[in-house]
Amino acid sequence: MKMNGARILLESLKREGVDLVFGYPGGTVINLYDELMNVRDIRHILPRHEQGGTHAADGYARATGKVGVAIATSGPGATNTVTGIATAYMDSIPMVIISGQVPIPLIGNDAFQEVDMIGITRPITKHSFLIRNPKDIPAIVRKAFYIARSGRPGPVLIDFPKDVQIAQAEFKWPEQVDIRGYKPNLEGHPRQVEKAIQMMLAARRPVIYVGGGVILANAAADLTALARRLQFPVTTTLMGLGSFPENDPLALKMLGMHGAYAANMAMTNSDLILAVGARFDDRVTGKIATFAPHAKIIHVDVDPTSIRKNVRVDLPIVGDLQDVLAKMLVELDSQADGLAELLKNLTAWHEDISGWKEKHPIAYKQSTSVIKPQYVIQKLRELSNDDAIMATDVGQHQMWVAQFFGFQQPRTLLTSGGLGTMGFGLPSAMGAQAAFPKRQVLCVCGDGGVQMNIQELATMVQNRLPVKIAILNNNFLGMVRQWQELFFDKRYSQTCLELPIDFVKLAEAYGAKGLRTDKPAEVEQVVKAALAHNGPVVMEFKIAREEKVLPMVPAGASLNEMVLNA
């Protein structure tokens, strides 16, 4: 049956199992939107800004593991998605972005609302397609989704010219997808796995260092099983939080710049690091020259370019993390003696670690007069469900969430780790809530970043997405202020936000509920009231203004050179 290109695209999205898209109309997608009225089964949410829509699709993808879909018109609509695409790219989030484009004969002519979107997004997409012929649409959509979700996931852009949306063609869904230049290496080499097991059994001071790859690969259960079997302590990156339960005695919690003392000490003193789905980012390693000087490194990742990019590696294993971890578990089954020996050998190491944990646990000084931000995070954890999803923005509050929320399950933290995008929290929470209408979705923001996509409150109210937003209001761009305090002589250049915003009124203007307190004693009742309300709520907590995120490894210092209290 012949249909127009717009319809072919929508039918193709249906074949890919897409049930929800976030998009914003305009001249070059008006045909697509017209056709959308004829299609059931695809729910469409209209954000108030294309950046919000893109982050919402990203939040949807992070929370569900499915591919998030965003639509924007050509020109300014498309460029508004760029920050969202870069955010997803840096954190390897599977997304498909459909941008309208001017009709093919006009491309290159500086037509109205024309931008070279493929060119602009080339370094921040896993791949991109320009559709030139409506008959190619099914194959392109199929490839785009396959590329987005397989191997190391990432965003894929489809640029969709207006004339191709109108032109007619036969809809033919390809049963197979075969891209000769794209064959992710998913099977871990058995020989490498054996070698890894031998190295692990010989270790005396091992650490498992886990990144977001474990969550992306849905390998948290295998990872947890492996760590417990080996009795290896586990530290996670910001992106890895949730891949290993933080209440487990083996948990070292987060490492790196604002990581736990025990985690950074364990890395520095280890003789074996098993890195799984992590990429030795500079926020994690500190000064590379002094990073884990005594450790042999086994690096497991699905992306070969992650291996040996920043640090030397003794044993690389390229493969899907579930596959590799499962093979490791099988291999261990035949190593009962070695395992018993190993467990004896680890006693001293476990004692060292307990010592570090006791010496400098992640902690803060409580106050009865002013709200400590860490206390708010603890209350949010205490009063919310175990499977609550937590989205954060970027800044001090993000680090307090990472340190104090105590993540237990994968896909419960949505945060912009790689790009560090302010404005991510609120719309990504919205996307997760749209995916899981019944689950609690929390969002912790700063007073700075929350204003970067505040307009999505309207989308939440309109679509009954009852996100509970906690603004930790220090009236500062707090994270930058902290750097200025510590490293720039307290010269607070442009970090005081000065004008106090009435966030309660702002919430009410959008039709959401607003709550506020500046008293520690009221924090609990505000959180309870918010959780009990069945619509979106903004909680404004006026917090200790100059509270710092500690410990801190100053940029360029070694991991064991932490500022513990300043």
Next chain:
Amino acid sequence: MHHTSHTIAVLVENEFGVLARVAGLFSGRGFNIESLTVAPTNEEGLSRMTIVTRGDENVLEQITKQLNKLVDVIKVIDFSDGSAIEREMAIIKVTAEEDSRAEVLRIVDIFRAKIIDVTPKSYTIEATGAPAKIDAILELLRPLGLKELVRTGAVAIGRGPKGWKG
């Protein structure tokens, strides 16, 4: 660290934007390109690039891995171990007046190059060979007055009976 020259062959889909993806990868990651050539191959839909780059072992490992990661790249062949035959062509316009005319012809003869255009004041020469040979002929011609030079950049193919598919 050894910053030596490496020659890499890259087989790519003959698709819209492939050259931009490869060039963008090099510029975005700070890899250097000494020369790059690209043209279609005998196989429909397939183009072949030859890239000469410079960097230590780690850089080269990243370059080949990153190239392999591009969806449109089908195969990357790293010729750094000297396993390739390399050829390049240069077209060279030199001053050739009175006494230097004979000298130019002598050099052209020694290098088995060809004169492809003649005027009373100049010769235009076509020279082919390994890049080192082109460097050598240029060395000799330079003192005589190089007016203009254009080089294709190296193309490379593996030695022995096997094609790139093995």
